[in-house]
Amino acid sequence: MTEFKSVVCPICGCLCDDLEITVENNEIVKMKNGCAVCEAKMVYGYKSEERILKPMIRKDGKLVPVTMDEAIHKAAQILVDAKYPLLYGWSSSTNEAQRIGVELAEELGSTLDNCASICHGPSVMATQEIGIPTATLGQIRHRADLIVYWACNPWTSHPRHVERYTAFTEGRFEKSEWKNYMLKLKGETGKKKIEAASKRLGQYSPPPRPQVCMVDAPPKSIQKMGRKMIVVDVRKTKTAEAADYFLQVEPNKDYEIFSALRCLVNDQELDIDKVGGVPVDYLKDVADAMINCEFGAIFFGLGLTQSLGRFRNIEVAIALTRDLNRRTKFVISPMRGHFNVTGANIVFAWQTGYPYAIDFSQGYPQYNPGEFTINDLLRRGDNDATLVISSDPGAHFPKSSMQNMMKHPLITINPDMNAISRLGDVVFPAQWCGIEYSGTAYRMDSVPIPLKKVVEPPPGILNDQELLERILNEVRAIKAQKTEVQTKVKGEVRSAAKTVKKTAKRTKRKVA
Amino acid sequence: MVEKKLRATLITGRTIDQGVGKELGKGSQEYFDNVAVCFLDKADMIKLGLKPKMNIRVTSKFGSVVVKVKKFPRGANPGIVFMPCGLWANMVCGDETYSMGMPLYKGFAVEVEPAPNDVVLGLDELMKKEYGR
Numbered sequence: 001m002t003e004f005k006s007v008v009c010p011i012c013g014c015l016c017d018d019l020e021i022t023v024e025n026n027e028i029v030k031m032k033n034g035c036a037v038c039e040a041k042m043v044y045g046y047k048s049e050e051r052i053l054k055p056m057i058r059k060d061g062k063l064v065p066v067t068m069d070e071a072i073h074k075a076a077q078i079l080v081d082a083k084y085p086l087l088y089g090w091s092s093s094t095n096e097a098q099r100i101g102v103e104l105a106e107e108l109g110s111t112l113d114n115c116a117s118i119c120h121g122p123s124v125m126a127t128q129e130i131g132i133p134t135a136t137l138g139q140i141r142h143r144a145d146l147i148v149y150w151a152c153n154p155w156t157s158h159p160r161h162v163e164r165y166t167a168f169t170e171g172r173f174e175k176s177e178w179k180n181y182m183l184k185l186k187g188e189t190g191k192k193k194i195e196a197a198s199k200r201l202g203q204y205s206p207p208p209r210p211q212v213c214m215v216d217a218p219p220k221s222i223q224k225m226g227r228k229m230i231v232v233d234v235r236k237t238k239t240a241e242a243a244d245y246f247l248q249v250e251p252n253k254d255y256e257i258f259s260a261l262r263c264l265v266n267d268q269e270l271d272i273d274k275v276g277g278v279p280v281d282y283l284k285d286v287a288d289a290m291i292n293c294e295f296g297a298i299f300f301g302l303g304l305t306q307s308l309g310r311f312r313n314i315e316v317a318i319a320l321t322r323d324l325n326r327r328t329k330f331v332i333s334p335m336r337g338h339f340n341v342t343g344a345n346i347v348f349a350w351q352t353g354y355p356y357a358i359d360f361s362q363g364y365p366q367y368n369p370g371e372f373t374i375n376d377l378l379r380r381g382d383n384d385a386t387l388v389i390s391s392d393p394g395a396h397f398p399k400s401s402m403q404n405m406m407k408h409p410l411i412t413i414n415p416d417m418n419a420i421s422r423l424g425d426v427v428f429p430a431q432w433c434g435i436e437y438s439g440t441a442y443r444m445d446s447v448p449i450p451l452k453k454v455v456e457p458p459p460g461i462l463n464d465q466e467l468l469e470r471i472l473n474e475v476r477a478i479k480a481q482k483t484e485v486q487t488k489v490k491g492e493v494r495s496a497a498k499t500v501k502k503t504a505k506r507t508k509r510k511v512a
Numbered sequence: 513m514v515e516k517k518l519r520a521t522l523i524t525g526r527t528i529d530q531g532v533g534k535e536l537g538k539g540s541q542e543y544f545d546n547v548a549v550c551f552l553d554k555a556d557m558i559k560l561g562l563k564p565k566m567n568i569r570v571t572s573k574f575g576s577v578v579v580k581v582k583k584f585p586r587g588a589n590p591g592i593v594f595m596p597c598g599l600w601a602n603m604v605c606g607d608e609t610y611s612m613g614m615p616l617y618k619g620f621a622v623e624v625e626p627a628p629n630d631v632v633l634g635l636d637e638l639m640k641k642e643y644g645r
């Protein structure tokens with residue numbers, strides 16, 4: 001039995017690095033400190049029956065196991081034969097593998113895109129437009145006294161974010177709000193019990209149900225000293241329940257609310273009563289809480305990047321943060337989803353100059369979200385082969401995008417039979433990154449964290465980096481062979497042409 | 513009075529059960545049970561005469577899918593329906609990106625109606641039907 005301490009969880013952008021893992025007979029048998037999602041993967045999921053143990057190629061509509069060499073050759077041949085292949089995924093891979101991916105894209109003259117395309121791509125675009133005043137999670141943990149979660153629900157998507165980095169963590173200068181939350185929870189449970197008992201005794205008449213989205217007035221607690229949490233969202237989530245104040249807004253109205261807050265923070269008057277379904281008086285209280293805090297942090301999620309306005313929503317959120325910095329200290333940070341999607345942006349940017357939506361078809365990198373982003377390419381039907389690595393567009397892309405992807409050969413590299421692997425023409429198995437091999441990943445605040453290896457992979461399975469290197473070498477070999485054949489053919493054609501010319505000349509002379 | 517159809521705004525997103533299900537495996541029962549669903553407000557469910565776990569059809573201008581109905585666990589969200597991100601939600605999401613790379617995942621119009629005679633297809637069946645594999 002081996003015990004590993006400070007293991008990093010390779011699931012979400014929090015990259016929690018305090019897991020304690022017990023390994024017995026090369027199997028994880030116990031995990032401490034992780035959340036429910038982490039336990040599902042680290043203790044059960046990684047060794048599930050869905051694990052791919054052999055490379056497979058689709059023959060007569062069925063996936064059949066083949067040797068690694070055969071699969072690598074087939075994949076390389078598909079990529080070389082394609083006029084405009086597309087390489088996509090990368091968010092659950094190491095930076096080392098992502099680097100090889102860039103080399104492969106350059107060699108193929110393909111497009112290269114990562115999962116930011118369907119999550120925080122708009123945040124990247126907004127940051128390029130306006131910059132971003134941000135901080136590491138460590139700084140926020142120790143210093144932030146006002147936390148705003150906007151259009152995100154960390155309780156479900158980043159389950160330990162609140163506990164490790166914001167309101168419920170014991171910082172050096174700010175105390176945890178966990179105890180107060182527990183008291184609030186106890187109070188509410190007690191209230192519910194009394195209501196249920198009164199109901200049984202026939203003494204209870206429930207309050208009338210609100211028929212429209214009701215926004216409560218902000219409580220006094222958002223102006224208090226010490227930590228407080230505000231959640232802004234279109235629906236009441238578990239995170240909203242734990243917050244001091246939940247501001248329920250109408251869908252697609254975030255831009256208006258940010259703009260209204262900017263006016264209020266800049267001491268301008270608003271001559272309307274409501275913005276995005278929220279009374280302006282309530283927004284005034286929120287603006288006051290923002291101005292009066294010592295160190296505020298806004299975390300925003302896909303509710304902003306995927307709603308109408310896309311990157312303009314983020315731009316105005318950053319502009320609000322900039323305005324707030326004239327009055328107090330404020331930072332803003334995206335809640336990055338997959339554990340190394342930030343790494344994919346960073347590696348691509350340092351290798352090519354651009355974070356995603358990159359095209360190599362001209363021999364040099366070009367960047368244009370909306371043109372070289374995967375869903376746009378699929379929508380237009382531009383690409384003629386796809387390689388998907390460490391991600392699952394099969395489960396996360398709109399139906400029509402997937403239908404277009406399926407018109408051309410599909411190569412997949414994933415450890416388990418997820419939706420995209422089920423659809424592949426060449427299906428590679430891979431090692432679980434951060435469980436079966438080590439490497440580097442970037443946390444959501446762009447801090448690089450080394451991942452650990454805790455168990456040995458099943459025999460014969462390569463990691464992403466090794467696999468990509470072998471595909472790249474095979475691509476180069478096929479291309480070299482092709483060039484050799486082409487040169488030979490060209491040479492033969494040239495000498496044949498010469499002979500024809502000579503014969504013609506000779507015949508001409510003879511005739512003359 | 514029981515209404516036939518509800519016009520609503522669809523939001524897709526993560527739930528903790530979807531997260532656990534996906535880590536256990538996309539083919540797992542947990543994934544199916546927690547992702548092939550749509551959350552409705554209690555008032556909207558009453559309007560449509562629905563009880564939890566009944567089958568409903570969600571239709572947008574991009575497609576249609578049958579899933580199980582669930583009640584929003586908290587808050588009042590009339591007019592809003594929520595689907596965990598996954599294969600079933602993809603059937604109604606659009607590939608329109610407004611030239612920004614991001615497809616339509618949140619905040620668009622859908623119609624919800626009871627579908628007592630339709631079945632909720634599993635992962636493999638739905639992929640076979642829509643993607644041919």
Ligand code: SF4
Nearest residue numbers: 009012015016035160
């Ligand atoms: S919060 Fe994220 S990184 Fe932390 S344990 Fe849970 S899934 Fe892993």
